[in-house]
Amino acid sequence: MGLARTNSVALIGLAGSLVEVEADISSQLPGMRLIGLPDAALAEAAERVRAAAKNSGCALNGHRLTVNLSPAALRKHGSGFDLAIAVACLAADGVVPAASVGAVVHIGELALDGRLRPTPGMLPAVIAAARLGHRTVMVPAGNAEEAALVPGIRVVGVSSLRDALIWHGARLEPQEVEVLRAPVEDDPADESLDLLDVVGNDEAILALQVAAAGGHHLFMLGPPGAGKTMLAARLPGLLPDLGPAASLEVSSLRSLSGRPVGRSLITRPPLESPHHTITAAAMVGGGSGQIRPGAAARASHGVLFLDEAPEFSGAVLDALRQPLESGRISIHRANAIAHFPARFQLVLAANPCPCGQYGAGDQECSCPPNARRRYLARISGPLLDRIDIQLTVTRVTAAQLRISADGGRLSSAVARSRVLAAREKAAERLAGTPWTVNSQVSGPWLRSSERRLGAPVTAMLDRALERGGITMRGYDRILRVRKSSI
Template sequence: MLVKTFGSAVYGVDARTISIEVNIGDGFRYFIVGLPDNAVKESLQRIEAAIRNNGFSMPRRKMIVNLAPADLRKAGTAYDLPIAIGMLSATGQITAPELDRYIIMGELSLNGDVLPIKGALPIALQARKEGFRALFIPRANAREAAIINDLPVFGISHIRDILAYFKDQDALQPTVVHTRDEFFEAQREAGPDFSDVRGQRNIKRALEVAAAGGHNVILIGPPGAGKTMLAKRLPGILPPLSLQEALETTKIHSVAGRLPENATLVYRRPFRSPHHTISDVALVGGGGIPQPGEISLAHNGVLFLDELPEFKRSVLEVMRQPMEERRVSVSRAKVAVEFPASFMLVASMNPCPCGYFNHPEKACSCPPGAVQKYLHRISGPLLDRIDLHVEVTPVPFSELSAEPAAENSAAIRERVIRARHIQTARFREHPGLHSNAHMSARLLKEVCRLSPVPQNLLKKAMERLQLSARAYDRILKVARTIADLDAQETILAEHIAEAIQYRSLDRDNWGL
């Protein structure tokens, strides 16, 4: 007897429907075909134990399980449940009418418990797209999948739950999530706030400019100056996630298996801070079965690289293309997948190996040339993609002990949102472009035309400060963002002057 069930496989951040055919014939062996990996092949042992421990029997006849399309590799343990249901139906031990109208996914334990899987959200999206009647998925993933409208999602914790449904459809109720209500309610939760940071007004201003224009930023300063504390508060001044952005971000975290149990959407902009010992594959994504890396997990949020020169150079270099294209393409012999990677890079570093170069109180103990050698651990092309270079100095005691609280993140965020609205209107005819940081060279000439006074100021600064040629475009982009924060249609001299301050590492004599 032949029975067909349906499951789903995740490739990149999208899912593909997999047909699972179970055929019982003459003979005594079991076969799983259709490019299964070892985890799929081992499912027969888990399935046999699960169905025996729940009062059913394993067929003592030849059984072929075909996973179609057969030219796509099937990986993971999530096919346990659909194969088990197909086997029980094919042997007549259960009656499951219209079994091919459902998507069924879940890993089985030996006693029949259904364990969580990865990629529940893209699986639900694909099931709705193809018009399936309902989705059966582990209870721990049910809320994640139930944010998709017009698709009943049944969370099951044991194989008996789905068997009860096929016997009596009223025995199991679909999971209900009020997506919009929960989304907007969760956005009110407060995170780390800029009001906790004493002093550092110029650094806060630089991060406000970075947030307003989507610019990458590097903070250079001695240990204990507050670089990490400031960076962790940057997501709090970025515009809140839209529902579409939240859905994109949640899909990536779902595929990577990073969502907490019973989670729904990712409500806040991600903040990822990998250790400097990370590998290039872990950072950008990949592996035998391609998985998203840290830069994709930071999509629509912030990627913080603390102590940037300590990262391996090969790791940093693989970021260059994703930073420009805002996506990562991972190609393997039999599959090519693409992960989104639109993130703000925030990096921090000490100015020298000992950390005290240019410190107002402590002397630098590094030998001559050590500062430049330390900086050269970061390649020029990577620095070229960082718009703001900000020097962080220690906070004096008088500011640390000051009573008045600093400006909070909510007030800064309002200014950032107003500036982003200006940019959205400016780039409305350019799909996919939402911030000044991502302007092309051609668009830069149209948007950042200078009058004679700011043009002359920029020319003198380039000559006097010995700024490199690559600094020119970056200064214009940052100046355009500063003008947007001031709600000015044209870039003024003071906007250019402030933008020039943020190019410390482009000065040819920096660190000498």
């Protein structure tokens, strides 16, 4: 009996810190005490570990166990420390070699029968372990494929605490157990959605391509049934595949949100479409315990679509203003600051009035003018000033339906090839700058003497700026969109 140590990982946002788990057996009264600022879920690990060890055939020592999670000043969240606590306690009792346990990073939640449950945030946790110099990580078998996506790491996937102890050298007979896996979820960014399904709305389709080419935000205004939702759902299909860094970031955010990643990194841009009842914390991220990414962070490198935008809370919409400018979300707590990426394309869709029929032509609007103004005023001016492309979408007419039936519609494959060509040109033009798409370019760079457009071209813009019709941000926005024309 003595002291044993192993390691685990604590996540704050996407950043991970190494936690040393120390277990000491004393000769005092029986019991287990966890110290080192554990939260409520982690404080309950004592009972999970005790039951799991007993049901795995190696009950914990009857003497008092003290488990320290170091550094003690760092608050620890979640149940992912269960496996590390269990093997440290059993190593202190001599069931497994302390040297073997100390050389491995252990991450995983224990069930009472000793099986290991898949743990959210496995990918960023393993990335943190690799960054901190560790090369062997033991994880639940349900997370093994996800952990193996990190290069240079030896991943040991185990189904139960018993299997973990056998791997470390315990003299136990192997037992077959059911592997616990995370439920499979459908991806809202469906690649089967094609622009060929869209009838009419040629201007909206062109605007969609321009938005995809330059990474611009988009606002669509139109009556119900005009096709706003259909258009927005097809925007991710026009975007290029994610690069290696973006792919790793998107996959890490998905893992941290508790959704399975699979055998390969995510290579397609994500789509997030929250309901209008979402709270500000659910939109940007937060939580009373462990800080989780919100919809805006999960949409990073993809599309955040807000259907029926005026129905969203004003506080939720305005919470997006800072991420739209900086491309980053910082969530401050008393003892920690979590950072999440938030470089997404925002797509807003709205009806023109509460009844939705204003300007539809085929039906009469029953809303008075002041009701229409109040309805659209729910989307604040400062937020709209950050939306690069704003257009009106109309309902499809019978004539457009007949014309579309004869062919001539644009497919997502053709539109995506145009977007890729436009992005390649933008990459050449922006070579040597910190930007990759036109929406990221700063105003001073656009208005510099060597890139300034001629006075005849900008005359209308200059007059609008002088009259207060547009802001300086709006002026720069128009210049950026011009550069993204397909």
